[in-house]
Amino acid sequence: MNAAQPLDAGVYKCLIANKGGEIEGVSKVEIVPKESKPVFVAELQDASSIEGFPVKMDIKVVGNPKPKLQWFHNGHEIKPDPSHIAIVENPDNSSSLIIEKTAPGDSGLYEVIAQNPEGSTASKAKLYVAPKADETATEEAPQFVSALRDVNADEGQELVLSAPFISNPMPEVIWSKDGVTLTPNERLLMTCDGKHIGLTIKPAEAADSGNYTCLLANPLGEDSSACNANVRKVYKPPVFTQKISDQQQVFGNNAKIPVTVSGVPYPDLEWYFQDKPIPKSEKYSIKNDGDHHMLIVNNCEKGDQGVYKCIASNREGKDITQGRLDIVNEIKKHSRSEPPVFLKKIGDCDIYEGMVAKFTACATGYPEPEVEWFKNDQKLFPSDRFLIDIEPNGLLRLTIKNVTEYDVGRYSCRIFNPYGDDICHAELFYDSLDSQQKPLEDQYTDFKKYKKSGAPPPLSEGPIISRMTDRGLLLSWNPSVPLTPRYPITYQIEMMDLPEGDWRTLRTGVRSCACDIRIWNHSGTIALGQKLVPDPPKTYTYLPPGTDFRPETSPYFPKDFDIERPPHDGLAQAPQFLLREQDISYGVKDHNTELMWFVYGYPKPKMTYYFDDMLIESGGRFDQSYTRNGQATLFINKMLDRDVGWYEAVATNEHGEARQRVRLEIAEHPRFLKRPDETFIMARKNGRIEAKLVGIPLPEVHWFKDWKPIADSSRIKISSYDPDIYVLSIHDSIIKDGGLYSISARNIAGSISTSVTVHIEENEDQYIYKTYGQTSLRALQAAALPGQIRHRG
Numbered sequence: 001m002n003a004a005q006p007l008d009a010g011v012y013k014c015l016i017a018n019k020g021g022e023i024e025g026v027s028k029v030e031i032v033p034k035e036s037k038p039v040f041v042a043e044l045q046d047a048s049s050i051e052g053f054p055v056k057m058d059i060k061v062v063g064n065p066k067p068k069l070q071w072f073h074n075g076h077e078i079k080p081d082p083s084h085i086a087i088v089e090n091p092d093n094s095s096s097l098i099i100e101k102t103a104p105g106d107s108g109l110y111e112v113i114a115q116n117p118e119g120s121t122a123s124k125a126k127l128y129v130a131p132k133a134d135e136t137a138t139e140e141a142p143q144f145v146s147a148l149r150d151v152n153a154d155e156g157q158e159l160v161l162s163a164p165f166i167s168n169p170m171p172e173v174i175w176s177k178d179g180v181t182l183t184p185n186e187r188l189l190m191t192c193d194g195k196h197i198g199l200t201i202k203p204a205e206a207a208d209s210g211n212y213t214c215l216l217a218n219p220l221g222e223d224s225s226a227c228n229a230n231v232r233k234v235y236k237p238p239v240f241t242q243k244i245s246d247q248q249q250v251f252g253n254n255a256k257i258p259v260t261v262s263g264v265p266y267p268d269l270e271w272y273f274q275d276k277p278i279p280k281s282e283k284y285s286i287k288n289d290g291d292h293h294m295l296i297v298n299n300c301e302k303g304d305q306g307v308y309k310c311i312a313s314n315r316e317g318k319d320i321t322q323g324r325l326d327i328v329n330e331i332k333k334h335s336r337s338e339p340p341v342f343l344k345k346i347g348d349c350d351i352y353e354g355m356v357a358k359f360t361a362c363a364t365g366y367p368e369p370e371v372e373w374f375k376n377d378q379k380l381f382p383s384d385r386f387l388i389d390i391e392p393n394g395l396l397r398l399t400i401k402n403v404t405e406y407d408v409g410r411y412s413c414r415i416f417n418p419y420g421d422d423i424c425h426a427e428l429f430y431d432s433l434d435s436q437q438k439p440l441e442d443q444y445t446d447f448k449k450y451k452k453s454g455a456p457p458p459l460s461e462g463p464i465i466s467r468m469t470d471r472g473l474l475l476s477w478n479p480s481v482p483l484t485p486r487y488p489i490t491y492q493i494e495m496m497d498l499p500e501g502d503w504r505t506l507r508t509g510v511r512s513c514a515c516d517i518r519i520w521n522h523s524g525t526i527a528l529g530q531k532l533v534p535d536p537p538k539t540y541t542y543l544p545p546g547t548d549f550r551p552e553t554s555p556y557f558p559k560d561f562d563i564e565r566p567p568h569d570g571l572a573q574a575p576q577f578l579l580r581e582q583d584i585s586y587g588v589k590d591h592n593t594e595l596m597w598f599v600y601g602y603p604k605p606k607m608t609y610y611f612d613d614m615l616i617e618s619g620g621r622f623d624q625s626y627t628r629n630g631q632a633t634l635f636i637n638k639m640l641d642r643d644v645g646w647y648e649a650v651a652t653n654e655h656g657e658a659r660q661r662v663r664l665e666i667a668e669h670p671r672f673l674k675r676p677d678e679t680f681i682m683a684r685k686n687g688r689i690e691a692k693l694v695g696i697p698l699p700e701v702h703w704f705k706d707w708k709p710i711a712d713s714s715r716i717k718i719s720s721y722d723p724d725i726y727v728l729s730i731h732d733s734i735i736k737d738g739g740l741y742s743i744s745a746r747n748i749a750g751s752i753s754t755s756v757t758v759h760i761e762e763n764e765d766q767y768i769y770k771t772y773g774q775t776s777l778r779a780l781q782a783a784a785l786p787g788q789i790r791h792r793g
Contacts, residue, residue: 037119038063044125049102050170053192060094067114074108102129133169141221142167148227155234159204171216178210204231238263238312244323248331255297267312274306339420340365346426357400369415376409456480476514485735488706574656575601586667586748587639595634597649605651612645667749670695676756680770681733683762689728699745706739
């Protein structure tokens with residue numbers, strides 16, 4: 001394994017097997033990082049606090065061997081004091097300096113030095129502790145500038161509540177949750193920098209969800225704000241979905257004890273035999289595959305008989321499963337005993353008067369469970385209207401004939417056998433049909449006469465307005481359904497001015513079922529004008545005397561949106577390209593072309609591009625972009641023949657480098673080598689439409705009938721044959737197959753299409769008459785071909 005990477009760490013197994021058995025070897029590989037000088041991933045940041053409030057300063061440093069940290073305040077090393085200052089190592093390998101109650105003497109320059117045998121590095125930041133009262137400012141009661149906002153966090157992450165406020169002198173801050181006052185602890189930190197108050201809980205737990213209230217109070221008054229915090233449950237206690245069951249095994253064979261477990265974080269498993277931990281030895285082997293685990297007891301003996309137990313545990317709790325293994329000379333069959341259970345429960349049923357209602361369920365159990373049906377907790381018995389069916393495959397069915405309004409209610413199905421029972425419920429809903437204003441037979445009195453006229457049937461429903469603006473709308477409708485074979489129809493759109501006016505034609509010859517309509521006001525316009533005079537420019541750039549000006553809250557002071565960006569601590573990823581579907585990309589000559597890659601990494605990689613191993617400089621005909629979603633794009637202005645070749649994108653950051661190549665070719669517009677011909681097909685016979693077309697890249701081909709897409713079916717087959725033949729085959733043709741057929745080909749360079757009419761003939765004489773010329777032409781071509789060959793010979 002050359003140039004080992006951290007990803008190569010793990011457990012490697014080698015399995016050797018033959019007819020006589022198998023043996024497995026296991027090796028655990030750890031990749032020890034290179035020795036390196038300490039580097040700060042997160043450096044000290046300047047901070048401010050108010051006298052009496054806590055403050056926390058965080059850093060994160062990496063290096064091998066693990067660096068030793070020393071903290072300094074104004075050049076003097078800091079010694080931890082439980083009553084005032086503490087240095088904490090966090091679970092995420094970061095370190096924190098926490099001052100419980102700040103004093104003015106805590107202001108100054110703080111420095112942390114990380115050192116190991118490879119070297120040392122330092123990070124510095126300033127801390128300013130402000131007094132509780134500002135004698136130069138006006139005294140005022142505390143007030144929230146904006147209220148606390150509801151927050152959400154995942155379990156194990158950081159939960160932060162924060163809000164800006166104004167006050168002089170600084171107020172006392174009291175936090176409470178669900179009416180209970182909170183006190184600082186190792187997870188809970190209360191902060192105040194004079195402008196914002198904050199409450200930080202790390203790590204958050206599900207029990208931290210609730211209503212939080214913050215009370216600000218000083219001698220001049222008080223103010224409060226409340227919010228809701230929701231901590232989403234992420235961690236789950238272990239659960240054995242497949243438990244250990246009692247089993248027997250023959251002397252000398254291997255016994256397999258499988259379990260399946262789930263939990264977040266994934267639990268650790270411990271195996272026990274007779275309440276004693278199972279040691280690592282040749283006697284026992286453990287196999288793991290995702291959530292599935294198996295203990296194998298090799299070469300079973302009498303001493304292996306007993307109770308085996310598996311304990312799964314994580315931070316949320318533990319689960320235990322156990323079963324007995326008996327070593328016998330012969331395995332005896334045991335009688336099955338399974339409690340009944342529903343594989344499918346009955347569902348709600350919504351029916352009309354006189355219909356048949358059916359409730360269907362599927363159950364299993366051994367011995368086969370018995371069934372009882374209930375309506376509103378009253379047992380039902382078979383009758384002429386109520387049929388109860390039980391099938392051998394477990395299907396259970398209740399059928400109610402001629403449903404009436406009195407059958408509405410709650411229906412239940414209960415199954416039971418000596419080992420247990422189960423029940424499910426469903427509702428029967430009742431509805432009535434509105435009577436037709438006109439009998440059905442009267443609605444189709446003139447249908448046959450209308451059908452023979454050949455006129456297309458009217459639209460089944462009125463048009464609808466799909467989109468409307470001030471000057472236009474999109475009108476759409478369902479298509480006219482053909483009754484007999486016909487030529488494609490078009491639609492005409494008319495409009496009438498309200499309240500009085502005549503219908504006038506807006507559009508004719510509309511082929512699709514939607515149309516954009518532009519609306520014009522022909523009745524005239526009215527205009528209103530007003531001169532806008534701006535205020536004269538101010539000569540002085542200061543506010544009038546006596547104006548209360550605070551930059552933090554004043555509307556005169558411009559400020560941008562304050563969007564907090566969470567730190568990306570502990571994130572590191574070498575660049576990695578997403579796999580491409582194809583290694584060839586196409587561009588159109590004399591048109592702008594884009595080459596796209598998707599690459600991810602942290603920190604954000606730097607992108608460079610090469611053409612035939614030569615570096616591409618931005619500017620001129622080349623430009624590039626790299627967006628935050630990982631899309632890297634190389635732009636080529638007006639592609640030329642010399643731009644054809646291999647392009648390589650190289651992504652680099654401090655953790656590694658990745659490369660991906662793509663070849664750029666010139667695309668050619670699709671073109672027909674042979675267009676399809678007008679086709680006549682005898683009814684109930686087979687026919688085909690054939691076309692030849694080429695293009696680079698190979699175009700995507702679609703077939704249409706009367707402008708509607710065609711898909712493969714039992715009679716219609718779409719096929720293609722290399723290099724350039726495309727065929728639409730019609731099997732067992734019927735009259736409705738006649739119409740206008742179109743073929744469309746499209747690739748990156750453009751598209752091309754053509755249409756041809758297909759006729760379906762029921763009269764054989766007419767078919768022979770209409771195809772006579774084509775048949776004769778094919779016969780003449782066949783007859784002339786041998787002569788041409790002889791002449792050339």
